[in-house]
Amino acid sequence: MASLKLGMVGSGFMGKAHAMALHTAPVVFPLSAAVRCDLLADHSAASAQAGARRLGFSRSTGDWRELVADPAIDIVSVCAPNDLHYPIARAALLAGKHVFCEKPLALDVGESRELARLARSKGRVTLVGFNYVRNPVIGMAAELIARGELGAIHHVRATHVEDYLADPARSGGWRTRRATAGLGALGDLCHVLSLTQRLAGGIAEVCADMQTVIAQRPGADGSAQAVENEDQAHALVRFSSGAIGTIECSRIAWGRKNGLTIELSGSEGSLYFDQERQNELWLYRRPRGGGGGEGFQRVLLGPDQPDYAAFCPAPGHGLGFNDLKVIEVRDLVEAIAGGVPAWPDFAAAAAIDEVLAAMERSWRQGGWEVV
Amino acid sequence: MASLKLGMVGSGFMGKAHAMALHTAPVVFPLSAAVRCDLLADHSAASAQAGARRLGFSRSTGDWRELVADPAIDIVSVCAPNDLHYPIARAALLAGKHVFCEKPLALDVGESRELARLARSKGRVTLVGFNYVRNPVIGMAAELIARGELGAIHHVRATHVEDYLADPARSGGWRTRRATAGLGALGDLCHVLSLTQRLAGGIAEVCADMQTVIAQRPGADGSAQAVENEDQAHALVRFSSGAIGTIECSRIAWGRKNGLTIELSGSEGSLYFDQERQNELWLYRRPRGGGGGEGFQRVLLGPDQPDYAAFCPAPGHGLGFNDLKVIEVRDLVEAIAGGVPAWPDFAAAAAIDEVLAAMERSWRQGGWEVV
Amino acid sequence: MASLKLGMVGSGFMGKAHAMALHTAPVVFPLSAAVRCDLLADHSAASAQAGARRLGFSRSTGDWRELVADPAIDIVSVCAPNDLHYPIARAALLAGKHVFCEKPLALDVGESRELARLARSKGRVTLVGFNYVRNPVIGMAAELIARGELGAIHHVRATHVEDYLADPARSGGWRTRRATAGLGALGDLCHVLSLTQRLAGGIAEVCADMQTVIAQRPGADGSAQAVENEDQAHALVRFSSGAIGTIECSRIAWGRKNGLTIELSGSEGSLYFDQERQNELWLYRRPRGGGGGEGFQRVLLGPDQPDYAAFCPAPGHGLGFNDLKVIEVRDLVEAIAGGVPAWPDFAAAAAIDEVLAAMERSWRQGGWEVV
Amino acid sequence: MASLKLGMVGSGFMGKAHAMALHTAPVVFPLSAAVRCDLLADHSAASAQAGARRLGFSRSTGDWRELVADPAIDIVSVCAPNDLHYPIARAALLAGKHVFCEKPLALDVGESRELARLARSKGRVTLVGFNYVRNPVIGMAAELIARGELGAIHHVRATHVEDYLADPARSGGWRTRRATAGLGALGDLCHVLSLTQRLAGGIAEVCADMQTVIAQRPGADGSAQAVENEDQAHALVRFSSGAIGTIECSRIAWGRKNGLTIELSGSEGSLYFDQERQNELWLYRRPRGGGGGEGFQRVLLGPDQPDYAAFCPAPGHGLGFNDLKVIEVRDLVEAIAGGVPAWPDFAAAAAIDEVLAAMERSWRQGGWEVV
Ligand SMILES: NC(=O)C1=CN([C@@H]2O[C@H](COP(=O)(O)OP(=O)(O)OC[C@H]3O[C@@H](n4cnc5c(N)ncnc54)[C@H](O)[C@@H]3O)[C@@H](O)[C@H]2O)C=CC1
Ligand SMILES: NC(=O)C1=CN([C@@H]2O[C@H](COP(=O)(O)OP(=O)(O)OC[C@H]3O[C@@H](n4cnc5c(N)ncnc54)[C@H](O)[C@@H]3O)[C@@H](O)[C@H]2O)C=CC1
Ligand SMILES: NC(=O)C1=CN([C@@H]2O[C@H](COP(=O)(O)OP(=O)(O)OC[C@H]3O[C@@H](n4cnc5c(N)ncnc54)[C@H](O)[C@@H]3O)[C@@H](O)[C@H]2O)C=CC1
Ligand SMILES: NC(=O)C1=CN([C@@H]2O[C@H](COP(=O)(O)OP(=O)(O)OC[C@H]3O[C@@H](n4cnc5c(N)ncnc54)[C@H](O)[C@@H]3O)[C@@H](O)[C@H]2O)C=CC1
Known part of the structure; x- marks a missing residue:
């Protein structure tokens, strides 16, 4: 080997x-x-x-x-x-x-x-x-969508909201300076965009807004330091497929610890995911025939889903954040030694950064921007 | 009397x-x-x-x-x-x-x-x-915000998503014709706007997008009838207070039955409400001192909240949709006979319609509009 | 008329x-x-x-x-x-x-x-x-079970836990005296037993335990008054059908406001209900065929369910505690003037009291009692 | 080293x-x-x-x-x-x-x-x-209880319900034979008992019931094989501390995948945990002073809790089932090489087995048994 x-x-x-x-x-x-x-x-x-x-x-x-x-x-x-x-x-x-x-x-x-x-x-x-795109329930979601179980996707709502800089007394470190971090909260939005890309395809147009809410924070020496990038940002988006949606990120949303969520609605059903409960996917299939008793299903992780069985043969036993990196490493190795294409590679990440760049342009110019 | x-x-x-x-x-x-x-x-x-x-x-x-x-x-x-x-x-x-x-x-x-x-x-x-603005937990939310318990509000995310017209085989009746209904899904967004008005104040600018996804529906006689208003719509908004946010509505979001939700984040905490679980408010207060053990609280309806005790002396027993109308009737009568100002009156509703009109302008012109 | x-x-x-x-x-x-x-x-x-x-x-x-x-x-x-x-x-x-x-x-x-x-x-x-037996989602549950959709019921777990007397500084009033109240927390267990009766049939044997945790409370005049009935009680039960289960009640369970819950498991599926979220029923049907994506469904109230449509034509709009009394009044009137048998009538309530009496005997004698 | x-x-x-x-x-x-x-x-x-x-x-x-x-x-x-x-x-x-x-x-x-x-x-x-006792949120729970934040514990309700043998067409393998497995569903109840031991101390008396619901299953060769141990079991328990409670296990509870739950109520508050959502603890502290706005808090995993920070510096990022084994290995090594006592060691496990043995005696004899 x-x-x-x-x-x-x-x-x-x-x-x-x-x-x-x-x-x-x-x-x-x-x-x-x-x-x-x-x-x-x-x-x-x-x-x-x-x-x-x-x-x-x-x-x-x-x-x-x-x-x-x-x-x-x-x-x-x-x-x-x-x-x-x-x-x-x-x-x-x-x-x-x-x-x-x-x-x-x-x-x-x-x-x-x-x-x-x-x-x-x-x-x-x-x-x-x-x-986050490695999560088996996201894999299951992608398969369901590919098989047409949600029909044509009409709407997407996705967020990545956290509160790691909600406290104004907290120093921003390298994260709040343009030179070291580039983007602020938008730096996490790429996670959202990797999910929307996997589940709903590419974004063609955006219209964005963003804000630095806490203008200054204590630096390492305690003196006030200007915050140079955004605390919260959001956008309307239009997908190439014709679907529309909203995306959003924040680092000052009190109470949200890893609020990476996505809800998709299609012609045949809907799904909902929240990384804070990373071991479940909420799924709604439109009712067929009578009988009632239809609602969102809370589907737990299980061996039917991609990669889960390698961690645990029994359903519902739960993966953690670090397990997703294990799957990522597997994908890296298989791309190098097994001939399986790697995704998201640099090209895919650059495509995500095109969306972020269009958001920034949109915000500066105050209107829709083509990605 | x-x-x-x-x-x-x-x-x-x-x-x-x-x-x-x-x-x-x-x-x-x-x-x-x-x-x-x-x-x-x-x-x-x-x-x-x-x-x-x-x-x-x-x-x-x-x-x-x-x-x-x-x-x-x-x-x-x-x-x-x-x-x-x-x-x-x-x-x-x-x-x-x-x-x-x-x-x-x-x-x-x-x-x-x-x-x-x-x-x-x-x-x-x-x-x-x-x-929906009559709900005691919304009343409690308004009081908390007025007392400053959430601090300055930075962000608002609100939706009203339902699936009553998700099935393309369903006739739209008067609701899908301009002449009889005016707005489509946006006709429900006024509920959202009444909540944002009560909890976060007025909206100064909007940038909107909207769509008719299902172009034709069967009419009363079974023949295809054009759908003349929008199935889904959403907007970025800027409040007069400086807060920013997103608002959204849909009548084709499979699985959502009365998905009127609002999440507000402020400098001191956050709250979350979902009409599908109308008897609870989720509340996060930023932690003070050490100790850990901080998370969103699920606060059930109770007699401390406005108007609830008139229905039931015991907490958590639950109000229904129709009970909100009972409170509304009380407010109507007290405005006429008790000298208490009515809200939202026609002036307030017209102000809400100004936001909707700005959304429509924004959508047609493709950019931000001042309300 | x-x-x-x-x-x-x-x-x-x-x-x-x-x-x-x-x-x-x-x-x-x-x-x-x-x-x-x-x-x-x-x-x-x-x-x-x-x-x-x-x-x-x-x-x-x-x-x-x-x-x-x-x-x-x-x-x-x-x-x-x-x-x-x-x-x-x-x-x-x-x-x-x-x-x-x-x-x-x-x-x-x-x-x-x-x-x-x-x-x-x-x-x-x-x-x-x-x-509580009037709740449309309980009606739907009863219909599902009657149609065999959950198969033979194997297990029942039901609780009625509240905290209205969790604070020892709170006076018990007439509720904590034998002469005026009879039972203590068990006085609420009859709600649980009405649900188990409706959904799983009669109880044949019980084995119970109970406790007065807070021995004294302030009386009306502030002086210490002995608490004469139980604060919490629970039992193992055996149904006539062969199913087994646990039932439980408390008036000192901090945080539970109307914790009337029931979970039933049968050979074909399971269901779960919690009165604190009275507008939803959780339903699991065993998976048939492959495909994955199976979990508990959160079914909201809707017009397919008994009686709901009389309150509201749209699903998910929510009933409250008092609405259940409206249905009860309808049933009363129809029993008197419409020839529909009333249930639970005094005979049914006496049968419930037989269970409570067997629980008390079981507790005194320390073992199983036939109802 | x-x-x-x-x-x-x-x-x-x-x-x-x-x-x-x-x-x-x-x-x-x-x-x-x-x-x-x-x-x-x-x-x-x-x-x-x-x-x-x-x-x-x-x-x-x-x-x-x-x-x-x-x-x-x-x-x-x-x-x-x-x-x-x-x-x-x-x-x-x-x-x-x-x-x-x-x-x-x-x-x-x-x-x-x-x-x-x-x-x-x-x-x-x-x-x-x-x-499961290694979970940081269980560690936090233990600390809260040790500090008296829940006061004296009055009541415990704990379950371990799964559906891995709910399908009668599924072979039991070694798990349904006395000679190879010993206990059936009770074999998982030891997880519950390790949690109750850690959070509420020892159990002094039990009164149990149990059942084999599915009498025969296909063996490896497809022929019918008798099931020799219980599918579901539950008990009333009395703790040495004076608290009372119920414990329960099942391997045929459709829909429950890893339903290891525990709810404790004490004089100052309550807590609730469900392994299917292993990254959160629900916590209720009795209200002090007025103001309302009190409910169960959903506390996510975070660096304040034991051991979590070693996996991740950011709160709410989620551990998985296998991460608990990592903590277990750490405890093993520190017991051998670091002088930290190991728990639950064989003595603790034997004490748990005493409870299970008392449950079996209780079931055979039909009454309370001292552990
Ligand atoms: N995929 C995900 O979910 C996450 C990704 N990240 C990303 O990971 C990256 C690292 O972030 P963290 O690990 O959170 O930061 P960190 O501050 O915890 O670690 C940064 C490391 O880089 C080292 N370093 C700094 N300057 C260096 C230099 N000149 N040469 C060599 N090493 C140097 C530091 O000593 C430190 O070991 C960031 O780009 C961040 O955006 C961070 C957290 C989550
Ligand atoms: N506040 C809320 O949450 C809700 C408000 N609405 C609003 O209530 C209004 C009525 O809606 P629904 O009750 O759902 O409609 P609906 O179709 O159930 O009832 C409309 C009623 O108006 C009557 N009507 C029609 N033409 C009439 C005429 N020329 N003269 C007198 N009566 C006439 C109909 O016979 C019918 O009784 C709408 O504006 C709708 O937007 C509807 C549902 C919820
Ligand atoms: N179905 C349910 O969910 C509930 C049922 N209940 C039951 O309802 C009954 C009443 O309880 P609450 O209304 O909570 O009590 P409460 O204390 O609020 O009301 C009792 C009423 O009875 C009146 N009363 C007392 N002595 C009387 C007398 N000698 N003659 C005439 N009236 C007299 C009192 O003045 C008062 O109006 C109880 O049996 C209780 O168990 C209570 C709450 C919920
Ligand atoms: N802590 C926990 O949460 C869990 C604990 N367990 C426990 O772990 C133990 C093993 O269960 P599983 O791993 O699920 O079973 P399994 O059937 O997956 O694995 C058993 C292993 O033992 C091996 N084995 C069988 N006979 C052997 C022999 N004579 N000599 C050497 N190896 C032999 C088998 O080849 C197999 O590798 C059981 O006691 C079970 O109760 C199982 C699952 C979860």
Whole structure:
């Protein structure tokens, strides 16, 4: 069996999530190749060394350029802050590596387009961390829609609302500065857009609004620091299919912790999903014949759904956030060693960034924008 | 105690709801005046006579003009199809009656404005049937917000989604023709707007989209009939307060039966309401101090909330749709005989129609419109 | 159309509920007779007079014996405290009246048996206020079960948990004294038993446990008063059908306001109901064929279900607690004037009291008791 | 850092779950020792070899006796069918190994007692797979109760209802035979009892009922095979603390997939948990002061709760069933290498089996039994 060596940049929230998934995936799924957690890069040699020990990597470096240049490395996983995605992913592609990059792909759509072009010209596998599309109940939803069980989709309503910056006393860190984060709350909207893309296809036109509600936050030294990107944003959208809908994101919506929701209505039925209850899908099929007794069904995770049985043979036992990354790692490996196309790759992520860019244009110009 | 005589036009869904409420209200609430169900008008003398018997009215007529002109009548309740609201309400005001009119107030904003002006000049009490604003949990929500418990409101998301015309084999009747209904799904959005008005204040700007998804429906004779108004509509909105939000309505959203929902997020907390579970309000207050254990609370109806105790001394026993009309009748009577201002009166309903008109303009012109 | 005169004893929580229902029912349903709210009795002449005015009765009296003896009265509604049910109902039957009595029928099963016998010998209509069995979604449940859609019922779990006496600083009033209330929390279990009877048939054997948790409460004068009946009780039960189950009640279960729930599992499916969300029934039908996507359905109230359409032609609009009393009044009138058997009549209520009596024996003797 | 070698018996549902957890735990938690997946035993050499490859073990054997006797092995994980728990665990303890055994500990309480005694005399660490007690929201619940936030617990209602054998056409395999499974549905009740033990302490008395509803099932060869253990069981219980409650289990409750629920009511509040929504705890604190707006709170998982932050720094992101095993492995390792007492160890599991044994006696004798 082929063996691949992976180098990872960053050892924070996502670095740990990638590491867990990399260690677990081969036990969960039969994989077409082994992946070895080889080299970890972080912002300093010391933190890289500590991270490598914690996360089960063999080697470490304080300079990601070294990692990207290392000939032993086959795959680069990018778990650093947003502003490093572009330079790291670019360098990795130029060095001929496969790239597994956290979302958002880059700081702006120009960078994303360039990365997508580079990935294509280099013929390398790329994958972006839109983990929520891996949920087995989303997989089931996609299959139901593909089989026509909801008919033609007429309407989509999707949100990603959280409250991680609802408290004005909380520092924004790198997340509230343009130079390091690019987008604010919209940086999470790409999760929504990965779901709408999978379930309802592409968006053709948008009309957006957005706001920075909390203008200043305490910086690291306690002094007031300007917030440079949006706290909340939303848009009307028109899909290529003719469906219409609304999308929305917020980082200041008190009480919502991971409020990634999507509701679709079609000519034959509807469905509803909420990541805060990630183990269930709500499904309504229009009634046929009489008899009454029709309502939304709460369908729990189960072995009939894609990938679930690999985690658990019994229905309703529940997956967690990190399990979605395990499926993502499987998809990465199968794209590299098994010939299965990776999705969402850099091209797909760039397409998502086109929507975000159109939203920003729309907001500045105050009207509809073609994506 | 004063005694008022009421004449009602229409004896369908709403006619019956008004009649139930008129008979029940004096037992539920101490009222400043007695209201007698006196005269019922319907589209024919026969149906009016049958309706009067069923609904407990003393007299009947096949011509609403007779009712409006009858000097014995103090209050006219308008429960006829939308296209009759304007002529009946206008004639009633000109004849010096108080008017209790079902929503929407009129077929278009021009008519609504005229009715509002006339009501003011005549000094009569007017009330429009936005029953959902009467819900005790909405009353509690309004009080919480007024006391500042949610802080400054930043975001509003509200919907009214139903599936009563999701089946394309279903005839639209008067509801899908411009001449008789005016608006389509937007005709229900006024309920949403009455809630947003009560909880978040006025809307200053809108940007809307709308669609007729099912272009033809069977008419009464089975032949195909064009659908002349929208099946679904939604908009981005900006409130005068600075808050932003989305509003949405549909009559083809399979599975949603009375999906009138509203979620508000503010600087100190959030709330959520869904009319399909009309007896509960979801409330989140930002955590103070440590300790954890914070989440949305599901607050059931209870005697602490406005008006509930008049129906039931014990909490959580549940009100129904028709009970909201009972509260509405109480408010009507107290406006006439008790000196309490009626809300939403014709002026408030006209203001709501200004928003709908701006939505339609926005949709036609493809951009933001000032209300 | 026949006309019946009703006399009511009591004008508190239930007195008002009966009055609302009596005034509303003729507008909601076509009734086989008119019922006139004629005479109200209360504990004093003054309070009876005030009550009559509030609740729309023509006459009043401070002595229920007068009411029961009044030849004009056809129906006696008993809304007084529990200890008065037996003497009033007995006297009313002896005087040849139909009796509409609030639950529980009497203070103990001996009284209930006697009342049931008397009702039979007198040939009068009797009905007991088990309002929850009137819920359209319970009616739908009963129909589904009767049609075999859940197959043979194997298991039942039912509760009635509330917190109205969870606060030890709250006075128990007449409810915590044996002489006036008889049972404590078990006094509400009869609601549960009316549901199990309707949906799963009779109970043959019980094994119970019960407890008074809060031994003393402040009396009216603030001094400590012994609590003489149980705060919580539960039992294992065996149905005549062979099904087994648990039933439970509490008046000290913090957070539960009207926690009347029932879950039934059968060979073909399951259902679940919670009165706190009285407008929905949860239904699971075992999957047939492949395809996945099976879960509990949340079925909202709708016009296909018994009686709902009389309140509202549109589904999901919601009934309230008081609406169930309206249906109860309809059933009372139809039993008297329309020849439809009344259920649960005094015989049915006595059968329920046999279960409660067996529970008390079981608790005292510490083992199973045949009902 | 110490290094431990683990041998595992069985490679089915639980074998895989243990393997995933063993590979993931060191990345999630800082551990006091490394644990190496060394030797896998299964029912044949071939299946052991395949299992070892799939699950990341270095060596394999077709005979668990070899594994238990292997001097290199420090810890034996028992993931074989129930009838093998006793012989394997016994042999492993006699050979001086630490034992990590799946639930139920043994086929009957006699075996469990013996294993508990042996574990004590050998001074080895033992842990039984009651994974649900590891849930961070259960940890939070335990802390709240320990701090007195719910006051004295009065009542407990707990269930474990599933439908994995609701279909009579489904073969029971080893699970429906006494010799291989011992208990039927009660075999899952130990999960419930581990939760009640953790949150409400020990059970002193029980009164139980149970039933085999489906008497025969198809065997492997399609012929009818008698079902030898119970499909559903329930009991009244009395806790040592004075609280009372009901516990219940079923394997034929259509629609329930992992219906492990617990509701506790105390003098200061209540809580509710449902494993099907394992990422939330419902919490009610009695209201203090006025103001209204009190209801059950839906508290999502978050970093304030035990162990959650090791998986994810952001609240509400969700753990899955397998993550609970990761925490279990951490607890195992810390018991062996970190000096933290393991719970529930064999003594605790034997205490749970005493309750089950008392339930069986109670059922046979038809009354209350002291545990
Ligand atoms: N897929 C998902 O659901 C999520 C994705 N993300 C994405 O993951 C990325 C990382 O976010 P988090 O892990 O939350 O951030 P974090 O702040 O927890 O971790 C960032 C890591 O990058 C390292 N780093 C910073 N500068 C570096 C440099 N110059 N060279 C090497 N390493 C450097 C830091 O030392 C740290 O280990 C972001 O792009 C974010 O948008 C974050 C959370 C969830
Ligand atoms: N507040 C709320 O929640 C609701 C409000 N409505 C509103 O109530 C109004 C009536 O709707 P529904 O009761 O659902 O309609 P419906 O079709 O059930 O009843 C209409 C009634 O008007 C009568 N009518 C028709 N032409 C007439 C004429 N020329 N003269 C006198 N009577 C005439 C009909 O005979 C019928 O009795 C509409 O404007 C509708 O938008 C309807 C449903 C809910
Ligand atoms: N079906 C249901 O869901 C419910 C049934 N009930 C039952 O209804 C009955 C009444 O309970 P509530 O209305 O809650 O009590 P309440 O205390 O609110 O009202 C009792 C009424 O009886 C009157 N009364 C007391 N002594 C009297 C006398 N000697 N002669 C005439 N009237 C007298 C009182 O003045 C008062 O008007 C009880 O048996 C109770 O169990 C109560 C609540 C709900
Ligand atoms: N903690 C929990 O939530 C759960 C615990 N369990 C428990 O785990 C245990 C195993 O159950 P499952 O994994 O579901 O069963 P399973 O049937 O999926 O796996 C049993 C494994 O044991 C092996 N085995 C059978 N005979 C053997 C022998 N003589 N020598 C060596 N290996 C042998 C089989 O080949 C198979 O690999 C049971 O005791 C069960 O009660 C099961 C499911 C959930």
